[in-house]
Amino acid sequence: MAHAAVHDTHHDAHDHKPQGFLHRWLFTTNHKDIGTLYLVFSMLMFFVGGSMAMIIRAELFEPGMQLVRPEFFNEMTSVHALVMIFGAVMPAFVGLGNWMIPMQIGAPDMALPRMNNWSFWILPFAFTLLLSSLFMPGAGPQGGWTLYPPLSLQGGNSVAFVIFAIHMMGISSIMGAINIIATILNMRAPGMDLLKMPIFVWSWLITAFLLIAVMPVLAGAVTMLLTDKYFGTSFFNAAGGGDPVMYQHIFWFFGHPEVYIMILPAFGIVSEIIPTFARKPLFGYQAMIYAIASIAFLSFIVWAHHMFTVGMPLGGELYFMYATMLIAIPTGVKVFNWVTTMWEGSMTFETPMLFAIAFVILFTIGGFSGLMLAIVPADFQYHDTYFVVAHFHYVLVTGAIFAIMASVYYWLPKWCGNMYSERWGKIHFWMSVISVNVLFFPQHFLGLAGMPRRIPDYNVAFADFNMISSIGGFWFGASQLLFVGVVIHAVYFSKSRAQARVWEGARGLEWTVPSPAPHHTFSEPPVIDNSQLAHGDVSH
Amino acid sequence: MKSETGQHESLKHDARGIARVALGVVAASFLFGFAMVPLYRIACEQVLGIKLSEGAVSAAEASSMQVDPSRTVVVEFVTNVNSKLPWAFKAEKRRVEVHPGELTEVWFDATNQSGQAIVGNAVPSVAPSAASAFFNKTECFCFTEQVLAGGETRRMPVRFIVDPQLPQGTHTLTLSYTFYANELATRNLALVAPSVDGLARN
Secondary structure, eight states: OHHHHHHHHSTTOSSOOOSSHHHHHTSOOOHHHHHHHHHHHHHHHHHHHHHHHHHHHHHTTSSSOOSSOHHHHHHHHHHHHHIIIIIIIHHHHHHHHHHHHHHHHTOSSOSSHHHHHHHHHHHHHHHHHHHHGGGSTTOSOOSTTTTOTTGGGGSOTHHHHHHHHHHHHHHHHHHHHHHHHHHHHHOOOTTOOGGGSOHHHHHHHHHHHHHHHHHHHHHHHHHHHHHHHHSOOOSSOGGGTOOHHHHHHHHHHHHHHHHHHTTHHHHHHHHHHHHHHHTSOOTTHHHHHHHHHHHHHHGGGOGGGGOGGGTOOHHHHHHHHHHHHHTHHHHHHHHHHHHHHHTTOOOOOOHHHHHHHHHHHHHHHHHHHHHHHHSHHHHHHHTTBHHHHHHHHHHIIIIIIHHHHHHHHHHHHHHHSBOOOHHHHHHHHHHHHHHHHHHHHHHHHHHHTTOBSSOSOOOGGGHHHHHHHHHHHHHHHHHHHHHHHHHHIIIIIOOOBOOSSOSTTOOSGGGTSOSSOOSSOOSSOOOOOGGGSTTSOOOO | OHHHHHHHHHHHHHHHHHHHHHHHHHHHHHHHHHHHHHHHHHIIIIISOOOOOOOOOOHHHHHTSOOOTTOOEEEEEEEEEOTTSOEEEEESOSEEEEOTTOEEEEEEEEEEOSSSOEEEEEEEEEESGGGGGGEEEEEOGGGSOEEEOTTOEEEEEEEEEEOTTSOTTOOEEEEEEEEEEOHHHHHHHHHHHHHHHHHHHO
């Protein structure tokens, strides 16, 4: 009876998807459909940004100017970064959050489904604006993704398009974040206490707070750029009594939390995958949560380590150096907990686990080079060199992107109901992990030898390592075509059906629903079984 | 069934409440971005002792300072012109030696190398920044807009006094000026100028 009653009140609770392509995808308010849209969009942008990276590496293959004009090269470095940050990494995490958060906390959907639709559909328009700037008279942004004035304001009117595109991306991610906060705080199934939630949900909750706190600051900073260029204000214009250094402070007050926005959900993903394939509950569940929260807090008070060479007072440099080094402590807690989770576990090495282990090792390398950059006197040497480029690509490519790929392999059978090809997944993994090191590791040496970033030509002394790096780049780029192939094969052609509990060691609510997950899940709240929680019984 | 619908409604209500609070946070942090403009000024001037405002120091305040003949400080002058301004701009002396507390006058020359009148603004800066709070100007061409007719040369004074409180370790101060075109004022000048010509002809 109760079952029938539920069906009466939720008359769309069957697995009935809306008919028609436009109706299904344009007007959808379903968290799974919107999650899929985000992920597909992110993949598309990954290849748009990736092809720009290929142009950059092709030009840097040999010293001298071979393929492109310097102005175009500068556009490529600037737009590659904007597309990868706001178009590939952030939407991928929002897409994963959309798909998995309701299923992991036993909610029927996101709290604000119509806003959810809107926050996705803003993105294609934002990126059309951004990419159209490349075809405008006066060309697109050439001053780097950080848009430092006065350089960023010396472009043509494409500056206005870029700024409005950033406003729209900001609105999209703010709405996505509000939705995630409302969902997690309000839609948990009875018995799913905050301290029983999977770590991925926790990491997203904290990330969402970071997003609503700092995306508006970026909006403010670019609005000031806009009024400086078009409305005669002088926030950053020295001629009118403004200060360009102030832009760097405001930008990095956003920018440093932003880099953690791009890594905290990755921490969450890896904390889900490692326990599954180590067949042990996560070591130090609460310590992991407090570590994420501490990292998020510290991210607000370390911003000026991006601008040590700007001419800060000594006291400021010392403060920002020590505060930055403090971040190594909660990050170290996380790395040790992942290692301890694997310790004496019955590990198997399916593709998601391989990516997760590569994440732990390679992200830690990126963390170490970050610590080197935190040392003020050393940073005077490293600043704006390829050492910085190597550092942030280790944390963003082998960190964020590897975690996203791990999560796709991990949850794809749940999404589409088919197993991917383990053989080709492993080939993709080994291709990626070898090529990415060929690509980025030599950049450490280039940076230490003094090669500046964001230049199309360089001294012949840097030739060999650049050629190795470029070969790694083309190899890594080509390897990602395998990824698309594996995903398309799994979704459309794979004959191997997935179980509800796809992985033997997997725990948590998402594995209690069938594979593929029905269009509507948990229309009735599930009963929480403490022994089946994602991270073991954490109630005692 | 009824209670479940009720619960569903209250969930929706709560979600709106949370969204409203979150929107409040968004609005507050947008405003905080702009609040960083005055906060930056306060942090520099009150906490870090870097002087950003370049107003004149009153003659009374300047004359109240005791001259310290035992110390000599070198003051160097650097002059720059922004590429959009067709002016030449030079300090008559590259460096002077002064005693802290002593009022000193130096002269700068600016020449408008173009054919028409242009308004320029000079932006000063003192290095090292930690010493900027101890460098006081009683008179400077940077306090006002400078209008130079086409081809005109002007000799402009700066009177300054180094505070005797200047930290002992500082032996050299560098005063740097960059002249920028004030495009708005120049445009206004062009609007006014034809009518002035007209009056002269009458």
